[in-house]
Amino acid sequence: MPQKIILDVDTGIDDSLAMLYLLASPEAELLGIAATAGNVPAAQVAANTLAVLDLGRAPEIEVALGAAEPLAVPLRTTEDTHGLQGLGYAVLPLSPRALSARSAAQLWVELARAHPGEAIGLCTGPLTNLALALRIEPELPRLLRRLVIMGGAFNHPGNTTPTNEWNVHVDPEAAKEVFDAFSAAPPDRRPVVCALDVTETIEMRTEHLEQLARAAGSTPHEPIGPADLLEWRSAATNPIVRYLTDAVRFYFDFHHQYELGYLAHMHDPFAAAVALDPALATTRPATVDVELTGTLTRATTVADWAGMWGREPNADIVIGADPALFFERLVTRVGALARRLYPEQP
Structure with missing residues (x-):
């Protein structure tokens, strides 16, 4: 049976690849997207989301515009990480979808x-x-089958301040409200939290893009590297490969600029x-809360692993994964989607 997904995105580079992964997965049924x-303002997120659905030749999927601002603080965006429009060096046409x-x-x-x-x-x-x-x-924690969150940093440095991760940093009040609300969820419906502790081990490298292009049957062969000019753009025959090359290359350049490697x-x-x-992840239960008042630590996610607060766990935090298995699935699925949607013309 297909798994029904309610997707909530701030469509930048890796969000768009997550969308393509879901579209490429036969067990996924996208009910709607928020x-x-x-990463960019809400209106641009919505435009990016619709454009990626077009690229993936998705059926009609409802996309709803979210709030323009966080609950209690001004919006902060990150064009330096994802590009002016949020899709790196890639440019997708405006979608006719409403x-x-x-x-x-x-x-x-x-x-x-x-x-x-x-x-x-x-x-x-x-x-x-x-x-x-x-x-x-307020019954959402019981109405949902499961909630998966990409966000937070626990036993790991932050990527926005020394202690906090981007998604939580943008709206820490919202993150706290969500974790507090899901304290009422049954143990089998606790949120699964994919924090930086593990997601920063999921390192895409140039060989993954090359494998994906081969899986898609795309030509020409386009090895990329840090010496490429900013003006260079992919000439891949497959539109999904061309998009991903231009989008992800920006992400590679960003990480390389901060001496994290060309990844x-x-x-x-x-x-x-x-x-x-x-089953792709190993998890450990914990009670998660979000710091809202610390001078140096505001927006930090704090995990009580040992029950010191005397509160039941409200999250299952991912503590381990197999990056090689994940990339095997990503390359296989998205490559097959690209080949099926855009077969090479003789």
Whole structure:
């Protein structure tokens, strides 16, 4: 049976690859997509999301616009990481698809009510929309079959401040509301949290892009590297490969600029893979809370692993994964999707 997914994204580079992974996975059924302000403003996120659906020749999937601002602080975006439009060096045409008439929060609530105990929530951006949805429907932790969150950093340095991760940093109040609300979830429905501790081990390298291009049957062979000019753009015959090459190359350049290597952390596609197959991850239960007042540590996710707070666990934190297995699935699935949608013409 297909797994019903409610996807909440702030569509930047790795979010778009997560979307393509879901579209390429026969066990995934996308019920709807919420556009969250984060990597870029909400309107640009929505435009990117619709354009990626076009690229993936997806059926009609409802996309709802989310809140323009976080719950309590001004929006901070990250064009330096994802490019001016959020898709790196890639440019996709504007989609003719229309946005939903309902808000992202309404989308969450009404889809969860329509599919009680069946829908998996997958959040790869800030948690603003989900927090607003919980204010409308506090029963969401029991209505959802499972929730998978890409966010947080526990026994690991942050990627935005020394202690916190980007998605939580953008809207820490929303993250706290979500973790507090899911304290009411049954143990078998605790959120699965894919934090930096593991997602920064999911390192895409140039060989993965080359493998994907071969799987798609795309030509010409286009090895890329840090010496490439900024103006260089892919000439791949397959549109999905061409898009991914231009998008991910920006991500490679960003990580290389900060001396992390010529690679890209695939945070969001990994979370998508875990949403479909939890066996890809090893988890450990903990009680998670979010610091809101610390002068140096605001937006830090804190895990009580030992029960010192006297509160039941409200999350299963991913503590281990097999990156090679994940990339094997990513390359196989997205490569096959690209080949099927855009077969080479004789």
